[in-house]
Each structure stands twice: as structure tokens, then as C-alpha cells.
Amino acid sequence: MTVEIKHAAGTTQIPEAIESAVALEYSFVDALVALDVNVTGVADDGDSANIIASIRDQVGDYQSVGERLNPDLESIKKAEPQIIIADQDRHKELYDELTQIAPTILVKSFDANYNENLDSFRIIGKAVSKEDKAHEAINQHNDTIKKYTNSIELDKDKTTLPIVVTNDGVVAHSVKTYVGSFLEELGFKPALTKEVVENSSEYMGADYLELDYKQLSEVNPERLFVMVEDENSNEVKSLQNSEAWSHIDAVEKARAHFVNRETWAKFRGLVASENIAQEISEINE
Incomplete structure (x- = not known):
């Protein structure tokens, strides 16, 4: 069984059960962790310390696939992904090569605003067959942001x-x-x-x-x-x-x-x- 996903490069058929994924941007790592998907490869710019502390332990062991701007294809292969999540601007020239390794979707991250990043999260949720979990995560996220927004004491009119x-x-x-x-x-x-x-x-x-x-x-x-x-x-x-x-x-x-x-x-x-x-x-x- 596969899931049909529309994204920046067109439409891609993705296995319904995803057990391994490669993330070529940090926001995609964030999303996959929130969706309980095993991240087997990360473009971490060569340093695992770039994964923020609040999710580093949840990511666990993974294959570094090089720089976000120029990921290493051989390292991506070693990570054995069932899906690759790539940036629609940074990685569009690599798209054909990435698809030869695993089904790949292009979504916004680097040049995306806050709400566009939420849209990317929704697409990733659908791509890994966890659309309901993604919807629930965003609802919880919105509640959390509202709570913090209301507790900010700084003068926002500055x-x-x-x-x-x-x-x-x-x-x-x-x-x-x-x-x-x-x-x-x-x-x-x-x-x-x-x-x-x-x-x-x-x-x-x-x-x-x-x-x-x-x-x-x-x-x-x-x-x-x-x-x-x-x-x-x-x-x-x-x-x-x-x-x-x-x-x-x-x-x-x-x-x-x-x-x-x-x-x-x-x-x-x-x-x-x-x-x-x-x-x-x-x-x-």
C-alpha cells in the first residue's frame, strides 16, 4: 500500500508504513520526532550538537548525511530511508538523484515563514501516514503558544x-x-x-x-x-x-x-x- 502525496515537485507515491526517514533540514527532524518516526539520517552540517537539546535524545543514533546545503548522497543511502524529506528551494536540483535513493518530497523550510512551516508539518504528517497525529500535535502546539503568548511581559509595542x-x-x-x-x-x-x-x-x-x-x-x-x-x-x-x-x-x-x-x-x-x-x-x- 502507498500514500499519494502532493508537494513542490509534483506527486509522489510513498509506502504507507514508514519506519525510517532522512531529514535534510532541522525543521524536518523536529517534525519527524513529533510524529514518532525513526530518523535514520540527518543533514546536521557535520555536528550532532546542532540538534537542539530538547529533541536530541529523542532522535537517538543516526547517520550524518553532511551539510544541509550540500547533503552527501552516499551517506543518505547508508541511512536506508523509506522517505527523504528535502527543502523545496535548497534541494530542488538534487531531487532526481534523491528519488533514486528513496521516495522524496520537497516542502518549505529555509525560506518559509512560521505558518508555512506548519503547512510543511501537515504535509510530512500525511506523507508518513500520521495525519491525525499531526493534526493533534498542531492543536497542542497552538495551545502551548497561546499560553506563552499570554504570559509574555515584554512590551510588544516596541x-x-x-x-x-x-x-x-x-x-x-x-x-x-x-x-x-x-x-x-x-x-x-x-x-x-x-x-x-x-x-x-x-x-x-x-x-x-x-x-x-x-x-x-x-x-x-x-x-x-x-x-x-x-x-x-x-x-x-x-x-x-x-x-x-x-x-x-x-x-x-x-x-x-x-x-x-x-x-x-x-x-x-x-x-x-x-x-x-x-x-x-x-x-x-
């Missing part, structure tokens, strides 16, 4: 900007990105205006915007969520030592919050979203 620090500036996450749209879902007011978005360079062809220090100061957010892997990195120190940093309203008013980049920017799943909402609910000013 213009808010989530950023990742780079070597010579920042990458700002607009409201079209996962983090930007999720913060808006929680009730925060976006700092990026349409004009700023239109006059900024896109990062990796997506709705992430490259801003130098001067542009960041011109946006002048009243609240910053700074997504970092290491708060003491050279990139972070360079930003903090820049002339622009001290004049940003969020910095002057002690509303610059340093948060974990893996959880906030890379995972984009139900569990990660709940972790983010919980973390924000625990911040006091």
Missing part, C-alpha cells in the same frame, strides 16, 4: 528586530521569515518598514536582509533579539564596539536580548517555536 551577527554587519530577519513572522504571531511590532526591505540586499536569495552597522542604526529598533552561536565571538564584539551599536534605542534602553541561533534561526519547527516562546516569556525588564 519595534522589534531579530538579527544574526556576521563578519561585517548583520542579517536581519524580516516578517516574511520564520523568526520574523513568529515574533509577529506572538504580538511583537516589526521594526523593518517596507522601504527598508526594498532598499536592502537579500541574503542567500531569501527574505533575510544584509544590513551594515549604519543601516542597522538607521532602522533603530526599540528591541533586538540577537541570534548568536557564541556571545563572545569576534563578530559580536565587532558589532558591540561599533559606533552605531551604542546609539540604537534597543541598546540604550537595555532591550537587546542575546539568544541561541540554533534554536531561533535554524530549527524552525514546533518544538523550537515553543522553546522560543517560553524563553521570551521568561525575560523580564
Whole structure:
């Protein structure tokens, strides 16, 4: 028996009973764990520590299949998947090769906003024949997010900007990105205006915007969520030592919050979203 699944690359027949899956994005790992599907392979960028702590133990042992941007096909074969979950933008050029290994579906992750990631979760749930479980998981997720939303004490009317620090500036996450749209879902007011978005360079062809220090100061957010892997990195120190940093309203008013980049920017799943909402609910000013 098979299940017919419509996705970004067309229609694919998938075995009705899925006992092994390869995930080429972290949000797909999040989804498969929530659906109690055995994840036998993960594009973990070569480091199992990239799997966020709240689900790492649930994933258990798996085959690393290399980088998310460029997964290793031989390693995917070793994982012996019955299904491969791939990103519709990052992996579309690999689709034909992936389908020679196992039935593959392309859904949004990297360039998806919060609600689009929920849609991807629903598709994955149907693909692994756990549509009812996916529906139940989303209902529980919505209840959890509502609970955290109501417990957030921060002033949501302050213009808010989530950023990742780079070597010579920042990458700002607009409201079209996962983090930007999720913060808006929680009730925060976006700092990026349409004009700023239109006059900024896109990062990796997506709705992430490259801003130098001067542009960041011109946006002048009243609240910053700074997504970092290491708060003491050279990139972070360079930003903090820049002339622009001290004049940003969020910095002057002690509303610059340093948060974990893996959880906030890379995972984009139900569990990660709940972790983010919980973390924000625990911040006091």
C-alpha cells in the first residue's frame, strides 16, 4: 500500500508504513520526532550538537548525511530511508538523484515563514501516514503558544528586530521569515518598514536582509533579539564596539536580548517555536 502525496515537485507515491526517514533540514527532524518516526539520517552540517537539546535524545543514533546545503548522497543511502524529506528551494536540483535513493518530497523550510512551516508539518504528517497525529500535535502546539503568548511581559509595542551577527554587519530577519513572522504571531511590532526591505540586499536569495552597522542604526529598533552561536565571538564584539551599536534605542534602553541561533534561526519547527516562546516569556525588564 502507498500514500499519494502532493508537494513542490509534483506527486509522489510513498509506502504507507514508514519506519525510517532522512531529514535534510532541522525543521524536518523536529517534525519527524513529533510524529514518532525513526530518523535514520540527518543533514546536521557535520555536528550532532546542532540538534537542539530538547529533541536530541529523542532522535537517538543516526547517520550524518553532511551539510544541509550540500547533503552527501552516499551517506543518505547508508541511512536506508523509506522517505527523504528535502527543502523545496535548497534541494530542488538534487531531487532526481534523491528519488533514486528513496521516495522524496520537497516542502518549505529555509525560506518559509512560521505558518508555512506548519503547512510543511501537515504535509510530512500525511506523507508518513500520521495525519491525525499531526493534526493533534498542531492543536497542542497552538495551545502551548497561546499560553506563552499570554504570559509574555515584554512590551510588544516596541519595534522589534531579530538579527544574526556576521563578519561585517548583520542579517536581519524580516516578517516574511520564520523568526520574523513568529515574533509577529506572538504580538511583537516589526521594526523593518517596507522601504527598508526594498532598499536592502537579500541574503542567500531569501527574505533575510544584509544590513551594515549604519543601516542597522538607521532602522533603530526599540528591541533586538540577537541570534548568536557564541556571545563572545569576534563578530559580536565587532558589532558591540561599533559606533552605531551604542546609539540604537534597543541598546540604550537595555532591550537587546542575546539568544541561541540554533534554536531561533535554524530549527524552525514546533518544538523550537515553543522553546522560543517560553524563553521570551521568561525575560523580564
